[in-house]
Amino acid sequence: MNNVIVYSKNNCMQCKMTKRYLKEHNVQFEERNINQQPQYLDMLKQQGYQSVPVVMPADSDPIVGFRPDSLKGLVG
Template sequence: MNNVIVYSKNNCMQCKMTKRYLKEHNVPFEERNINQQPQYLATLKQQGFQSVPVVMNSAMDPIVGFRPDSLKELVD
Protein backbone atom coordinates (compact mmCIF):
# COMPACT_ATOMS: atom_id res chain seq x y z
CA MET A 1 0.00 0.00 0.00
CA ASN A 2 1.25 3.43 -0.88
CA ASN A 3 1.54 6.05 1.83
CA VAL A 4 -1.81 7.70 2.56
CA ILE A 5 -1.84 11.25 3.94
CA VAL A 6 -4.95 12.84 5.43
CA TYR A 7 -4.96 16.62 5.79
CA SER A 8 -7.47 17.59 8.47
CA LYS A 9 -8.38 20.27 11.00
CA ASN A 10 -9.91 20.37 14.46
CA ASN A 11 -13.70 20.08 14.87
CA CYS A 12 -14.20 18.89 11.29
CA MET A 13 -16.93 16.25 11.05
CA GLN A 14 -15.96 15.18 7.51
CA CYS A 15 -12.36 14.78 8.70
CA LYS A 16 -13.48 12.59 11.59
CA MET A 17 -15.64 10.46 9.32
CA THR A 18 -12.81 10.05 6.80
CA LYS A 19 -10.32 8.99 9.49
CA ARG A 20 -12.87 6.60 11.02
CA TYR A 21 -13.53 5.01 7.62
CA LEU A 22 -9.81 4.46 7.02
CA LYS A 23 -9.29 3.01 10.52
CA GLU A 24 -12.29 0.68 10.20
CA HIS A 25 -10.89 -0.63 6.91
CA ASN A 26 -7.34 -0.99 8.28
CA VAL A 27 -5.86 1.58 5.90
CA PRO A 28 -2.74 3.06 7.53
CA PHE A 29 -2.44 6.82 7.13
CA GLU A 30 -0.48 9.82 8.30
CA GLU A 31 -2.59 12.67 9.62
CA ARG A 32 -1.50 16.25 9.01
CA ASN A 33 -3.65 18.59 11.10
CA ILE A 34 -3.52 22.15 9.77
CA ASN A 35 -4.47 23.60 13.18
CA GLN A 36 -1.56 21.87 14.91
CA GLN A 37 0.83 22.03 11.94
CA PRO A 38 0.02 25.27 10.08
CA GLN A 39 2.84 24.79 7.57
CA TYR A 40 0.61 22.24 5.81
CA LEU A 41 -2.07 24.87 5.18
CA ALA A 42 0.27 26.68 2.78
CA THR A 43 0.99 23.38 1.01
CA LEU A 44 -2.71 22.75 0.47
CA LYS A 45 -3.38 26.31 -0.72
CA GLN A 46 -0.48 26.12 -3.20
CA GLN A 47 -2.11 23.02 -4.70
CA GLY A 48 -5.46 24.79 -4.99
CA PHE A 49 -7.36 23.11 -2.15
CA GLN A 50 -9.75 25.26 -0.13
CA SER A 51 -11.26 22.72 2.25
CA VAL A 52 -10.39 19.61 4.22
CA PRO A 53 -10.22 16.70 4.51
CA VAL A 54 -7.88 16.06 1.62
CA VAL A 55 -6.70 12.47 1.25
CA MET A 56 -3.57 12.03 -0.84
CA ASN A 57 -2.00 8.89 -2.17
CA SER A 58 0.57 8.53 -4.92
CA ALA A 59 -1.53 5.94 -6.74
CA MET A 60 -4.62 8.10 -7.25
CA ASP A 61 -6.01 11.63 -7.49
CA PRO A 62 -6.58 13.51 -4.21
CA ILE A 63 -9.92 12.95 -2.50
CA VAL A 64 -11.56 16.10 -1.09
CA GLY A 65 -14.26 15.73 1.56
CA PHE A 66 -15.73 12.52 2.99
CA ARG A 67 -16.10 10.31 -0.07
CA PRO A 68 -16.56 6.65 0.88
CA ASP A 69 -17.04 5.78 -2.79
CA SER A 70 -13.53 7.05 -3.53
CA LEU A 71 -11.96 5.94 -0.24
CA LYS A 72 -12.85 2.32 -0.96
CA GLU A 73 -10.10 2.34 -3.63
CA LEU A 74 -7.58 2.57 -0.77
CA VAL A 75 -8.86 -0.59 0.89
CA ASP A 76 -6.82 -3.69 0.10
Template sequence: MTKRYLKEHNINFEEHNINQEPKYLDMLKEQGFQSVPVVMPENSDPIVGFRPDSLKELAN
Protein backbone atom coordinates in the same frame (compact mmCIF):
# COMPACT_ATOMS: atom_id res chain seq x y z
CA MET B 1 -15.58 10.69 9.32
CA THR B 2 -12.76 10.19 6.82
CA LYS B 3 -10.29 9.30 9.56
CA ARG B 4 -12.76 6.86 11.11
CA TYR B 5 -13.37 5.22 7.72
CA LEU B 6 -9.64 4.80 7.11
CA LYS B 7 -9.13 3.26 10.56
CA GLU B 8 -12.13 0.93 10.28
CA HIS B 9 -10.90 -0.36 6.92
CA ASN B 10 -7.29 -0.74 8.05
CA ILE B 11 -5.99 1.79 5.54
CA ASN B 12 -2.66 3.21 6.67
CA PHE B 13 -2.44 6.98 6.68
CA GLU B 14 -0.34 9.80 8.01
CA GLU B 15 -2.31 12.64 9.58
CA HIS B 16 -1.31 16.29 9.46
CA ASN B 17 -3.45 18.61 11.56
CA ILE B 18 -3.59 22.04 9.91
CA ASN B 19 -4.36 23.69 13.25
CA GLN B 20 -1.26 22.25 14.89
CA GLU B 21 0.93 22.36 11.76
CA PRO B 22 -0.03 25.49 9.76
CA LYS B 23 2.61 24.77 7.11
CA TYR B 24 0.30 22.03 5.80
CA LEU B 25 -2.55 24.54 5.44
CA ASP B 26 -0.25 26.72 3.35
CA MET B 27 0.76 23.70 1.25
CA LEU B 28 -2.88 22.77 0.59
CA LYS B 29 -3.75 26.36 -0.36
CA GLU B 30 -0.79 26.51 -2.74
CA GLN B 31 -2.10 23.38 -4.46
CA GLY B 32 -5.56 24.93 -4.84
CA PHE B 33 -7.45 23.02 -2.16
CA GLN B 34 -10.15 25.00 -0.37
CA SER B 35 -11.50 22.44 2.08
CA VAL B 36 -10.36 19.55 4.23
CA PRO B 37 -9.87 16.67 4.67
CA VAL B 38 -7.59 15.95 1.76
CA VAL B 39 -6.40 12.37 1.35
CA MET B 40 -3.38 12.12 -0.95
CA PRO B 41 -2.91 8.52 -2.06
CA GLU B 42 0.45 7.68 -3.59
CA ASN B 43 -0.89 6.22 -6.82
CA SER B 44 -4.05 8.23 -7.53
CA ASP B 45 -5.61 11.67 -7.43
CA PRO B 46 -6.30 13.43 -4.12
CA ILE B 47 -9.62 12.78 -2.40
CA VAL B 48 -11.24 15.92 -0.99
CA GLY B 49 -13.92 15.66 1.69
CA PHE B 50 -15.58 12.50 2.97
CA ARG B 51 -15.88 10.32 -0.14
CA PRO B 52 -16.53 6.73 0.90
CA ASP B 53 -16.82 5.70 -2.74
CA SER B 54 -13.26 6.90 -3.44
CA LEU B 55 -11.88 5.78 -0.09
CA LYS B 56 -13.24 2.29 -0.74
CA GLU B 57 -10.81 1.96 -3.65
CA LEU B 58 -7.89 2.50 -1.25
CA ALA B 59 -8.96 -0.52 0.79
CA ASN B 60 -8.49 -2.89 -2.15
Protein backbone atom coordinates in the same frame (compact mmCIF):
# COMPACT_ATOMS: atom_id res chain seq x y z
CA MET C 1 -1.75 0.03 1.12
CA ASN C 2 0.31 2.73 2.77
CA ASN C 3 1.71 6.13 1.84
CA VAL C 4 -1.66 7.80 2.37
CA ILE C 5 -1.62 11.30 3.84
CA VAL C 6 -4.76 12.85 5.34
CA TYR C 7 -4.79 16.62 5.77
CA SER C 8 -7.32 17.56 8.45
CA LYS C 9 -8.20 20.23 11.01
CA ASN C 10 -9.69 20.33 14.49
CA ASN C 11 -13.47 20.06 14.93
CA CYS C 12 -14.04 18.93 11.35
CA MET C 13 -16.81 16.32 11.07
CA GLN C 14 -15.84 15.26 7.54
CA CYS C 15 -12.24 14.81 8.71
CA LYS C 16 -13.35 12.64 11.62
CA MET C 17 -15.56 10.52 9.36
CA THR C 18 -12.78 10.10 6.80
CA LYS C 19 -10.24 9.01 9.44
CA ARG C 20 -12.78 6.63 11.01
CA TYR C 21 -13.52 5.07 7.62
CA LEU C 22 -9.82 4.51 6.94
CA LYS C 23 -9.21 3.05 10.41
CA GLU C 24 -12.23 0.72 10.18
CA HIS C 25 -10.92 -0.58 6.84
CA ASN C 26 -7.34 -0.96 8.10
CA VAL C 27 -5.90 1.65 5.73
CA GLN C 28 -2.65 3.00 7.19
CA PHE C 29 -2.34 6.78 6.92
CA GLU C 30 -0.36 9.72 8.20
CA GLU C 31 -2.44 12.59 9.53
CA ARG C 32 -1.30 16.17 9.02
CA ASN C 33 -3.41 18.59 11.07
CA ILE C 34 -3.37 22.13 9.67
CA ASN C 35 -4.24 23.61 13.09
CA GLN C 36 -1.18 22.02 14.69
CA GLN C 37 1.08 22.28 11.62
CA PRO C 38 0.10 25.49 9.77
CA GLN C 39 2.81 25.04 7.11
CA TYR C 40 0.54 22.40 5.54
CA LEU C 41 -2.29 24.93 5.23
CA ASP C 42 -0.07 27.12 3.04
CA MET C 43 0.92 24.12 0.92
CA LEU C 44 -2.73 23.09 0.41
CA LYS C 45 -3.71 26.65 -0.54
CA GLN C 46 -0.87 26.84 -3.06
CA GLN C 47 -2.17 23.64 -4.66
CA GLY C 48 -5.67 25.12 -4.95
CA TYR C 49 -7.44 23.27 -2.11
CA GLN C 50 -9.95 25.31 -0.13
CA SER C 51 -11.26 22.71 2.31
CA VAL C 52 -10.27 19.61 4.23
CA PRO C 53 -10.08 16.70 4.50
CA VAL C 54 -7.73 16.13 1.60
CA VAL C 55 -6.65 12.50 1.26
CA MET C 56 -3.51 12.08 -0.82
CA PRO C 57 -2.72 8.49 -1.75
CA ALA C 58 0.75 7.90 -3.18
CA ASP C 59 -0.49 6.21 -6.34
CA SER C 60 -3.82 7.87 -7.20
CA ASP C 61 -5.61 11.21 -7.36
CA PRO C 62 -6.37 13.20 -4.19
CA ILE C 63 -9.79 12.82 -2.57
CA VAL C 64 -11.37 16.00 -1.17
CA GLY C 65 -14.06 15.75 1.50
CA PHE C 66 -15.63 12.63 3.00
CA ARG C 67 -16.11 10.43 -0.06
CA PRO C 68 -16.68 6.79 0.95
CA ASP C 69 -17.23 5.89 -2.70
CA SER C 70 -13.70 7.09 -3.51
CA LEU C 71 -12.11 5.96 -0.24
CA LYS C 72 -13.10 2.33 -0.85
CA GLY C 73 -10.52 2.29 -3.65
CA LEU C 74 -7.83 2.60 -0.96
CA VAL C 75 -8.99 -0.52 0.88
CA GLY C 76 -6.58 -3.36 0.13
